[in-house]
Structures are given as C-alpha cells and as structure tokens.
Amino acid sequence: MFCCGSKKKKSNAKPEEPSTNSDTHSFKKEEESQKVNVPPPVPAKPMDEEMLRKIQEIKDLRNRSLYEKSVECEHDYITQLINKENIQEQFALDFTWAVNYTNHLKGKKTEIQSINNQNLIGPNQQIKSGLKQDVDYVVLNEQAWNFVYQMYRGGPEVKLIHPSKRESQVQSTSLNNPQSKPPKQPQSMIQTSSNSRFIQQKPMTQTVSVMATPKSVDRQVSQTMQPQPRNDSVQNYRQVNQEQKRPSISQGQIPIIGLRNPRYYCYMNSALQVLLSIDSLTEGILAIQPKYGQKFLTSYQELLRSIKRQGSFSSIAAQSVWEVCSGKFQFNQQQDSHEFLLFFLGKIQEELVGKYKNKQEFNSAEQAWSDYTSKNQDIIDFIFAGQSTSQSYCKSCNQVCEGYDPIWDLSLSINKSYTGIDLMDCLKSYYREEVINDTWKCDKCKKTNKSVKRKMFISQTPQYLIIQFKRFTTFPTSQKINDSISYTEKLDIQEFCSKGLQTKYKLKALITHMGQINGGHYKAYAERYNNWYQFDDETVSKINGKQLSDRSAYVLLYEKY
Known part of the structure; x- marks a missing residue:
C-alpha cells in the first residue's frame, strides 16, 4: 500500500534508484522528535458505526499515551479500507499531505495538519486539468477518504469521475459535436509499488511515502472482469491465472529491505x-x-x-x-x-x-x-x-x-x-x-x-x-x-x-x-x-x-x- 518516493513535479520519467556515493544503504533509525497533533473527528457526513468505533478507539489510545499502539491500529484500519473491493467512488488527496500522513503511519512522530486540497480544485469542483497522479495527488476510495477526512478534517472534497462516466461524457460530446476531440484521459490508476517508486533521496533530505489504491487497478484494467471467488487456500488462483489469462498487475510488491542477523540466521534471511x-x-x-x-x-x-x-x-x-x-x-x-x-x-x-x-x-x-x-x-x-x-x-x-x-x-x-x-x-x-x-x-x-x-x-x-x-x-x-x-x-x-x-x-x-x-x-x-x-x-x-x-x-x- 505504501512506498518510498521523492516528489518530482511535472515529470513523466520513471523514477531511478538513489544517487549516492555507495550502492550500499546503511540502516539507521530516524530520530523521533515531534509529537502528533490529531484534531478531534467532527462528523460532517454520515459514518458507519464500525468507522466511528475505530476513530474513537484510536483517540482513546492516544489519550492514554499509547502512541505506537494507536498508529498500528490506524495503519491496519486504513489498509483494510484501501483494499476494499467494489467501491466505485474515488477521491483525490493532496500528495504532500499524503506523504506526511504515510510517514505518520510508519511510526514517525509527524505533526499532521488538516487536509488541504485547494491546489487540486478546478472548475465545477472537479480536479484541475494537467495534474498528475502520484505527483500532485493520490487516489483513495470513498471509505478511505471518509476516514481520513473525519480524522483530520479540512478539504475540500475532490471527487474523481469514474471511467465509465467519463466515457459516456466523451461519447455524448462527440455526438453533439463531430468536430470535437475527446479530452485527454488522466493517468490510469496503477498501484504505486508496481511503478518502482522505491526511491531514497541523497543524504540530509526527506524520505517520502505515497498512498495508493491497489484494489482499484483491476477495475481499470478490465471493467468486464468480475472478481473470482477464492477460499482460504486460494482455490481458484490457478484457474484465474492459467485459464482466463486476464491482464494482471501485481499487488504483491513490497519495499526492498534488509533482514537482521543477530547470530546464525543468514541461511534463513537469504x-x-x-x-x-x-x-x-x-x-x-x-x-x-x-x-x-x-x-x-x-x-x-x-x-x-x-x-x-x-x-x-x-x-x-x-x-x-x-x-x-x-x-x-x-x-x-x-x-x-x-x-x-x-x-x-x-x-x-x-x-x-x-x-x-x-x-x-x-x-x-x-x-x-x-x-x-x-x-x-x-x-x-x-x-x-x-x-x-x-x-x-x-x-x-x-x-x-x-x-x-x-x-x-x-x-x-x-x-x-x-x-x-x-x-x-x-x-x-x-x-x-x-x-x-x-x-x-x-x-x-x-x-x-x-x-x-x-x-x-x-x-x-x-x-x-x-x-x-x-x-x-x-x-x-x-x-x-x-x-x-x-x-x-x-x-x-x-x-x-x-x-x-x-x-x-x-x-x-x-x-x-x-x-x-x-x-x-x-x-x-x-x-x-x-x-x-x-x-x-x-x-x-x-x-x-x-x-x-x-x-x-x-x-x-x-x-x-
């Protein structure tokens, strides 16, 4: 769900690996200095009871000074929401805010301000043209957006047009005006980690992280494909991948990390x-x-x-x-x-x-x-x-x-x-x-x-x-x-x-x-x-x-x- 990357505006080039004097990366724990300032959730739209209970649980943990436990609880819950299936509504979230929030979820005591999506707003309260996903904004499904909005407030809400609706609008425009050209399609939502965005900047600069919506990928790849049932032992995994030959974008990519060896664990680590x-x-x-x-x-x-x-x-x-x-x-x-x-x-x-x-x-x-x-x-x-x-x-x-x-x-x-x-x-x-x-x-x-x-x-x-x-x-x-x-x-x-x-x-x-x-x-x-x-x-x-x-x-x- 999360990955490291450096923010490079207006660049279509694929991210490269960090430019350092040595290819070997040392592992030093980042000092934690600042405290998280979490505004109380103020309901502005209907919430389900489970989300309300979860927000209250996170607040209670922080009130009891159980910071690490609260972050773990919040991380697991937002991950669950982002991975939700069959959620058609999608919302844009400011990239810089998402970076700060992800650092918080990694345990870095970062001050989190209210959400500020002002730079994303265009005409008719829709996303401004020319902005790039994973450069200027990240994409959340409706439940994930509701959660971060209720936790941290701010705004405004920036709803993205679903591909099927966009296609119908394009078709209508073309029928009314044969001379008109269809508007340029925004960058399709591909899981961030599958784009090799594992980047570490030069020393003394900030390492940033980005949220993505992995479960939205399949709907963009093929809207006619229905999710296949799978039991506890992944019963239909072979059939889905071998018989249907559906296009696949892996959701399984993870950060590149080292494994510690206190004594004789090199056989296991390798x-x-x-x-x-x-x-x-x-x-x-x-x-x-x-x-x-x-x-x-x-x-x-x-x-x-x-x-x-x-x-x-x-x-x-x-x-x-x-x-x-x-x-x-x-x-x-x-x-x-x-x-x-x-x-x-x-x-x-x-x-x-x-x-x-x-x-x-x-x-x-x-x-x-x-x-x-x-x-x-x-x-x-x-x-x-x-x-x-x-x-x-x-x-x-x-x-x-x-x-x-x-x-x-x-x-x-x-x-x-x-x-x-x-x-x-x-x-x-x-x-x-x-x-x-x-x-x-x-x-x-x-x-x-x-x-x-x-x-x-x-x-x-x-x-x-x-x-x-x-x-x-x-x-x-x-x-x-x-x-x-x-x-x-x-x-x-x-x-x-x-x-x-x-x-x-x-x-x-x-x-x-x-x-x-x-x-x-x-x-x-x-x-x-x-x-x-x-x-x-x-x-x-x-x-x-x-x-x-x-x-x-x-x-x-x-x-x-």
Missing part, C-alpha cells in the same frame, strides 16, 4: 529474500484468511505486514519466522538455506491442504497431474509445483512403465568438465538415460528385473523453478565443492521436458554460499523492480548491470516467461 522476490506469492499469502493452528502461514503473513510498514532500504528482524522454525532449526547452529526453503514452504502447504497421499495408479502423466492439482489447490503448489515422469524399460515384456511424481525443485549433482561447471551440463547429466543395477518389478508383467534402463523428464513445468547444486557431501568424507558454476540469465529446458510445454525461464533470484561445510555465510541476489540487488543480511546493495559476477551459486530461482 531464503526469505528469495521468497520476497515473488510478488504473486506475497499477494497469495496475504489473501488467505488463516485458521487456528496455521502457525507457519501466520508467521509469514506477520513478516510480510511488518515489511509493508517499513521504508525502503531499512531493516527488520524476521522474528515471527525465527520463532516458528526454532524447533527444527536451532538459532545457535549453522543450517542449510536450501533445506530451510523447502521446509518452510512445505509447512505452509501442509497447513493449507494437508499431506498429499497418492496410493492409486494413473494411465498418463496428465491424469496424475490432474489428481495432484485437484487435491492441492494452494498458492505454494500453484507457484512451485511441477511434475517429473520416469520411464523404466522392462527386459521381460519389452514394455515401458511410467511413474509420476510432483516436484518442487531439482537437486543437481555438480558435473565437472575440462571447460568448467555449467548449469546445462548438470541438467544433461541429471536427465541422461541410465542403467540401474537393482531389482525392479514390472507393473505390467509383474516380473522382476535385476537391472533396468530408466529415463526421466519433466512432464509439467512449474511457474518458478528452484535449482539446487549439491555442493555439500558427507560420504565418504564431509566436504564442500567450491568450484565456480556458470549459469545463464535466460534458460530453456525444452530438451528435458515433454512436448508442448512452456519451457523458457529467466533468472529471478539466487542464493550463494561462501566458506566451508562447517562454517560459512549465505547471501541472496534478487531482481526487484527491474533492478538486481544483493542481500547480505541487513545490508542491501544495488548491482549495476544484469550480469551477476558471483559464481558461488547454491540455489537458483528461475521464473517462467
């Missing part, structure tokens, strides 16, 4: 930064109404909400995730980032749909996949699940038997050659046909073979492909393979897949490891807002250029395109 780079995962997780006992889901939702309240290039502790994973991952021990990544995703998935039990046989890969997706209609499987098919050749009956397994990742052995180690070579080694010298019973003729030819391929490609390199070995001795591994920004896995699948991917994030098996350090790299960043616990650094130079890759995340 994995979380990879997950935070997937906007659809953020959006899907936050859309779920948690049930009692879903502690892993709740912990990730708490982390995401905490991040949304932060300014870009700040840092927080992933406290909620630390606590829920403490039974599996001890805080005083070195841990594996890939293991944590799959464990955490698996626990959330298990809380949503339970464990998948496949005790039946299928006649085809399509049938097996249909069974799996019908029983696992959750956001985790929608994003990460694919399917692997293995073919075993029986020497007794000369038949091929197939087995089907859902997969979340590919764990590749490191295949060295005289030219070095390359991702494609590792994939070719993983999917090559091989002879397995082990007893195997044919499903068709029921005879036992002492050895069998086996070949594997991907029969369903995931939306996001996780690839892990087996750098750590424990047999015959414990060691780490430190060799550099080359990987491409764009990857096509067609030769390892069934025909007719979408097989092209682009690199989205990765985890690297420095050091040895018993001690080292994890870092993450991820693409956010069309730029690449290095995440080294609390420190976030922008990488110049798309080509990554760190070849100590341990986990790669590729996104289908």
Whole structure:
C-alpha cells in the first residue's frame, strides 16, 4: 500500500534508484522528535458505526499515551479500507499531505495538519486539468477518504469521475459535436509499488511515502472482469491465472529491505529474500484468511505486514519466522538455506491442504497431474509445483512403465568438465538415460528385473523453478565443492521436458554460499523492480548491470516467461 518516493513535479520519467556515493544503504533509525497533533473527528457526513468505533478507539489510545499502539491500529484500519473491493467512488488527496500522513503511519512522530486540497480544485469542483497522479495527488476510495477526512478534517472534497462516466461524457460530446476531440484521459490508476517508486533521496533530505489504491487497478484494467471467488487456500488462483489469462498487475510488491542477523540466521534471511522476490506469492499469502493452528502461514503473513510498514532500504528482524522454525532449526547452529526453503514452504502447504497421499495408479502423466492439482489447490503448489515422469524399460515384456511424481525443485549433482561447471551440463547429466543395477518389478508383467534402463523428464513445468547444486557431501568424507558454476540469465529446458510445454525461464533470484561445510555465510541476489540487488543480511546493495559476477551459486530461482 505504501512506498518510498521523492516528489518530482511535472515529470513523466520513471523514477531511478538513489544517487549516492555507495550502492550500499546503511540502516539507521530516524530520530523521533515531534509529537502528533490529531484534531478531534467532527462528523460532517454520515459514518458507519464500525468507522466511528475505530476513530474513537484510536483517540482513546492516544489519550492514554499509547502512541505506537494507536498508529498500528490506524495503519491496519486504513489498509483494510484501501483494499476494499467494489467501491466505485474515488477521491483525490493532496500528495504532500499524503506523504506526511504515510510517514505518520510508519511510526514517525509527524505533526499532521488538516487536509488541504485547494491546489487540486478546478472548475465545477472537479480536479484541475494537467495534474498528475502520484505527483500532485493520490487516489483513495470513498471509505478511505471518509476516514481520513473525519480524522483530520479540512478539504475540500475532490471527487474523481469514474471511467465509465467519463466515457459516456466523451461519447455524448462527440455526438453533439463531430468536430470535437475527446479530452485527454488522466493517468490510469496503477498501484504505486508496481511503478518502482522505491526511491531514497541523497543524504540530509526527506524520505517520502505515497498512498495508493491497489484494489482499484483491476477495475481499470478490465471493467468486464468480475472478481473470482477464492477460499482460504486460494482455490481458484490457478484457474484465474492459467485459464482466463486476464491482464494482471501485481499487488504483491513490497519495499526492498534488509533482514537482521543477530547470530546464525543468514541461511534463513537469504531464503526469505528469495521468497520476497515473488510478488504473486506475497499477494497469495496475504489473501488467505488463516485458521487456528496455521502457525507457519501466520508467521509469514506477520513478516510480510511488518515489511509493508517499513521504508525502503531499512531493516527488520524476521522474528515471527525465527520463532516458528526454532524447533527444527536451532538459532545457535549453522543450517542449510536450501533445506530451510523447502521446509518452510512445505509447512505452509501442509497447513493449507494437508499431506498429499497418492496410493492409486494413473494411465498418463496428465491424469496424475490432474489428481495432484485437484487435491492441492494452494498458492505454494500453484507457484512451485511441477511434475517429473520416469520411464523404466522392462527386459521381460519389452514394455515401458511410467511413474509420476510432483516436484518442487531439482537437486543437481555438480558435473565437472575440462571447460568448467555449467548449469546445462548438470541438467544433461541429471536427465541422461541410465542403467540401474537393482531389482525392479514390472507393473505390467509383474516380473522382476535385476537391472533396468530408466529415463526421466519433466512432464509439467512449474511457474518458478528452484535449482539446487549439491555442493555439500558427507560420504565418504564431509566436504564442500567450491568450484565456480556458470549459469545463464535466460534458460530453456525444452530438451528435458515433454512436448508442448512452456519451457523458457529467466533468472529471478539466487542464493550463494561462501566458506566451508562447517562454517560459512549465505547471501541472496534478487531482481526487484527491474533492478538486481544483493542481500547480505541487513545490508542491501544495488548491482549495476544484469550480469551477476558471483559464481558461488547454491540455489537458483528461475521464473517462467
């Protein structure tokens, strides 16, 4: 809902990243000096009882000197209002006032004056022509506007013309005067965070934030699209995104922040930064109404909400995730980032749909996949699940038997050659046909073979492909393979897949490891807002250029395109 940006008047250029002497942003808490001056709400128009109770609750908390609690309450309520569906009326709010208000919601003790929309008013009490959204004003739905108006008073009210009404006015004008041209359309309302407005100004200047109306986007993209019903496990998420192919503008983008590491949490921080780079995962997780006992889901939702309240290039502790994973991952021990990544995703998935039990046989890969997706209609499987098919050749009956397994990742052995180690070579080694010298019973003729030819391929490609390199070995001795591994920004896995699948991917994030098996350090790299960043616990650094130079890759995340 909120993001950092610098106010640049009359500029159509896309915001760039901060111009500083170093790409690495330090994280120092801003001193809080001034107190909030909150005028009492004076009802000027009808309010619903819930809003009235909420305003009174915020006032009571401030009267009891519980400032932080009151801000948290106000932040959560205005967020709820801004995300309301099916609210057609929209209102303009002065940009500067919105910046000040958002800083207040972030916990900065800022004096908030009455709303002043005088600079927005044009003829007939409508918005002045030539003004730009997210430069001169921001957009609120009716309930959000009513709340801030009742809390802080001022004005005047500036109602925006709904697109359907504007179109009818244009059509009427054109019919009455064939020579007239339709008026220029104002900038469409696109969620602020999807416009890469995460900007930090040069030192000693103010960092500002902007409110946006994320739920208004879908109505502007396609007014004929009706919102699809979704249960607690995002049941229709796959159908909406795969079958309807509706235009999508992600609501899941969040500020770019660092994660604190008091001791041995770099494995967890790097994995979380990879997950935070997937906007659809953020959006899907936050859309779920948690049930009692879903502690892993709740912990990730708490982390995401905490991040949304932060300014870009700040840092927080992933406290909620630390606590829920403490039974599996001890805080005083070195841990594996890939293991944590799959464990955490698996626990959330298990809380949503339970464990998948496949005790039946299928006649085809399509049938097996249909069974799996019908029983696992959750956001985790929608994003990460694919399917692997293995073919075993029986020497007794000369038949091929197939087995089907859902997969979340590919764990590749490191295949060295005289030219070095390359991702494609590792994939070719993983999917090559091989002879397995082990007893195997044919499903068709029921005879036992002492050895069998086996070949594997991907029969369903995931939306996001996780690839892990087996750098750590424990047999015959414990060691780490430190060799550099080359990987491409764009990857096509067609030769390892069934025909007719979408097989092209682009690199989205990765985890690297420095050091040895018993001690080292994890870092993450991820693409956010069309730029690449290095995440080294609390420190976030922008990488110049798309080509990554760190070849100590341990986990790669590729996104289908």
